[in-house]
Amino acid sequence: MQRWPSLKQLHYLVALDEHKNFNRAAKACHVSQSTLSTGIQNLEEMMNLQLVERDHKSFIMTPIGLEIVERARHLLSDARDMMELGQNQGGVMQGSIRLGCIPTIAPFLLSRLVKSCSHTYPELELLLREDTTANLLKLLEHGELDLLILALPIDVGGFHCKSVGEDPFKMVMRRELAATLHTPFDYRELPNQSIFLLEREHCLTEHALSACQLRDKDKINPFAATSLHTLVEMVGAGLGTTFLPQMAIDAGILNNTDLIALPPPGEQASREIGLVWRPSTTRVQTFYKIAELLRTLVCPKAADAQ
Numbered sequence: 001m002q003r004w005p006s007l008k009q010l011h012y013l014v015a016l017d018e019h020k021n022f023n024r025a026a027k028a029c030h031v032s033q034s035t036l037s038t039g040i041q042n043l044e045e046m047m048n049l050q051l052v053e054r055d056h057k058s059f060i061m062t063p064i065g066l067e068i069v070e071r072a073r074h075l076l077s078d079a080r081d082m083m084e085l086g087q088n089q090g091g092v093m094q095g096s097i098r099l100g101c102i103p104t105i106a107p108f109l110l111s112r113l114v115k116s117c118s119h120t121y122p123e124l125e126l127l128l129r130e131d132t133t134a135n136l137l138k139l140l141e142h143g144e145l146d147l148l149i150l151a152l153p154i155d156v157g158g159f160h161c162k163s164v165g166e167d168p169f170k171m172v173m174r175r176e177l178a179a180t181l182h183t184p185f186d187y188r189e190l191p192n193q194s195i196f197l198l199e200r201e202h203c204l205t206e207h208a209l210s211a212c213q214l215r216d217k218d219k220i221n222p223f224a225a226t227s228l229h230t231l232v233e234m235v236g237a238g239l240g241t242t243f244l245p246q247m248a249i250d251a252g253i254l255n256n257t258d259l260i261a262l263p264p265p266g267e268q269a270s271r272e273i274g275l276v277w278r279p280s281t282t283r284v285q286t287f288y289k290i291a292e293l294l295r296t297l298v299c300p301k302a303a304d305a306q
Contacts, residue, residue, distance in 0.1 A: 007079055009043040010072035012036045013051060014142075017061055017069045077143025081282045092285045093121040100129045100136040101149040104204040104228060105273065108251035109149070109297060116293050124286070133203050140278060147287055149294070151203055152272040159276050160284075164291050165298030168270040169208055170249060170261035172232070173241035178260055186265055192218045194240035196231050199224040204271070208243040211269035228253060235259060245271060247298070273298050 015025040016036070026036040044051050051065035061069065101110055106128075114126055129136070129145060133154060139145040140159065150156075152163065181189050197205045197220060208214075221240060225231045231242045236257050244253065249261050263269075275291050277284070 003046055005043055005046060007076060009039045010076060012039040013043060013065075014069055014072050014076065016040065016052065016059075017066070018142075022059075073142045077278070078280060080143060081280070092283075093289055094123040096125040096127055097283070097286065097290070098127045098129065098144070098146045099149065100131060100139060100145040100147070102133055102136065102151060102203065103130055104198070104202060104245065105149055105151065105247065106130040107228075108245075108247045108253075109294075112297050113290075113294060116297065117290070120293065121289070132201050134201065137276075140276065143278075146277065146281065146283065147290065148276040150274055150276055151207055152274045153207075154203060156276050158279060160279050161274050161276050162288070162291050163272050163274045164294040165273050166270040167273055167298060168246040168268065169212055169243050169264055170246060171212070171241055171264045172235055172244050172249075172254065172259050172261050174235065174238055174258055175260055176238075177241065178262060184263065184265060187214055187216055187219055190219055190241065193221040195219045196221050196223060196225060196234045196240050196242045198228070198231065199226060204228075204243075204245070207271040208269075211271060212243055212264040213266045213269070214264075232257065232259065247273075 012025070012029060012031075015028050016022065019025040019028055022033050022037060026033040029036055031039075040052060047068075049064055049068070050062050051068055053060050053062050053065075110128055110130075114128070117124060117126055129139070131139070133150055136145065136148050136150070137156070137159070140148055151167075152161070195214070197208070199205070214220075223234070225234060228244060228248050231244070232253055234240070235242050236259055243264065244261065254261065273294070275287055275294070277287050281287075
């Protein structure tokens with residue numbers, strides 16, 4: 001009878017690739033280092049392949065080892081979905097969902113989502129992770145997250161995506177600066193290097209520039225902030241202006257400041273908020289229910305009008 005790799009052995013191999021260290025991988029798998037190492041060696045013997053090239057103090061994955069790691073991730077993800085389906089006995093809003101969210105949304109939405117979800121679906125638990133778009137998409141691909149809340153448009157590859165609403169952009173500045181501008185104002189009225197933005201790994205920067213139709217790069221300050229709160233601090237110090245999503249303003253990010261929010265020049269500018277998941281998941285109905293909750297939080301006025 002043909003022998004098959006165990007999910008435990010595949011889990012050890014994936015953990016080693018992720019943590020790049022035998023000791024850290026063993027801790028992540030809650031086993032001893034020798035157990036993890038032996039499990040991977042047994043996998044290599046079973047497959048008659050060298051998956052890990054070792055020396056005394058380090059290792060590298062062989063090319064075939066890297067390919068096996070990617071295939072193992074998909075198998076582990078499918079196995080996890082299958083177990084959750086069985087544990088929940090087909091219940092749509094039961095069990096746990098590992099939910100990832102980007103930093104320009106998470107502080108202003110997740111607490112309300114958790115509160116609303118626990119009230120409406122008390123048997124569903126949300127396990128939260130905050131990270132950049134690129135990292136979250138990688139974790140979703142590897143099966144380490146089930147569902148993402150992201151700002152669109154972005155390239156989500158083969159993942160499925162569902163919009164839950166629009167989040168308008170506002171231009172935030174001190175009252176003294178606003179008093180010098182026309183209504184509506186033009187970007188040409190602003191001094192050069194007076195617009196502060198987030199670091200490039202935050203997709204909000206590209207979304208804001210595109211949606212708000214800012215094409216004069218001379219207006220952008222070379223300083224790049226790490227968070228929306230840092231942008232507020234810079235603008236509050238009288239150094240210029242910035243773009244903020246309405247979601248952050250509604251959550252009180254401008255409270256106790258002397259800053260005001262104005263519509264940016266041009267047409268109504270906004271980013272789209274969406275849910276993203278793997279096409280192979282068994283929990284699409286659950287995700288659609290979560291989308292309904294999110295729509296009432298992202299666009300409460302539209303939800304009230306329905």
